[in-house]
Amino acid sequence: MRPTPPPTSLVVDTGPAMQGTHGVIRPEAVGPLHVGAWRRAAMSFVYAMTAFSAPGETEIIPVHGVGNDTVTVVIVNDTVTQIQVMRPGAHTLEGIQVGTPLATVRAMPGAKIGHDGAATTVTIPHECGVVFSTADSSAHSGVPAGKAPLPFSADSAVIRTIIVGKCTGA
Numbered sequence: 774m775r776p777t778p779p780p781t782s783l784v785v786d787t788g789p790a791m792q793g794t795h796g797v798i799r800p801e802a803v804g805p806l807h808v809g810a811w812r813r814a815a816m817s818f819v820y821a822m823t824a825f826s827a828p829g830e831t832e833i834i835p836v837h838g839v840g841n842d843t844v845t846v847v848i849v850n851d852t853v854t855q856i857q858v859m860r861p862g863a864h865t866l867e868g869i870q871v872g873t874p875l876a877t878v879r880a881m882p883g884a885k886i887g888h889d890g891a892a893t894t895v896t897i898p899h900e901c902g903v904v905f906s907t908a909d910s911s912a913h914s915g916v917p918a919g920k921a922p923l924p925f926s927a928d929s930a931v932i933r934t935i936i937v938g939k940c941t942g943a
Contacts, residue, residue: 784901784940788866796839796863798870800901800940803856803863804839808902808939812851819846839863858935859909865900875930878905893930901940905932 784800786807791797796804806815812832819838827833832848842862847855864870869878875893879886883898892908907930 791840792864792866794841796842796844798858798863798865798900798903798935798937800903801937803844803858803937804842806839806844806846806853806856808853808856808937810853812848812853815846815848815853854938856937858937859933863935865903869905869932869935871932871935873905873932875905875907875932878932901942902938904936904938906934906936907932909933 786799786802788799789797790802790805796806801808805818816834816836819836822835822837822843825833830850834846834848835843836846837843840862842858843860844863845857845859846853847857858871861870861872867881875895878884878895878897881895881897885896887894887896889906889908892906894907895905896903897905
């Protein structure tokens with residue numbers, strides 16, 4: 774039995790998908806990959822490097838082919854629910870990418886600071902559903918989700934993972 778389609782998105786995607794050979798991170802998308810897309814459509818233009826199973830109907834798939842970038846696609850019930858960027862390359866229109874100093878993201882207008890274990894997270898209003906984090910992703914590392922990442926010095930913290938999920942409101 775096929776799952777019911779995801780609800781209509783709050784996001785209208787009008788930005789560029791690519792800048793040069795790198796994917797652009799924007800609400801609910803990285804390059805041409807979109808949160809809410811069906812598995813078959815999302816995987817039709819990228820190359821799966823490997824795949825991991827997680828509890829329930831969750832698949833964690835590192836893929837290459839978003840331009841020159843490698844990202845991790847999380848699929849639940851045949852639908853893309855999250856895209857994780859853990860390497861420099863894919864970036865926002867402002868140039869925020871993995872390796873960008875945390876202070877740069879914190880200085881963005883309307884930035885909201887949060888914490889996930891010992892990691893610092895930042896969200897910014899115009900990037901709805903996008904979370905910038907100082908933690909390494911544990912999605913496919915085998916580290917239990919509840920285990921706290923190593924703390925970072927505020928002076929040297931950089932963005933280590935960018936998580937693109939569903940926009941739940943502006």
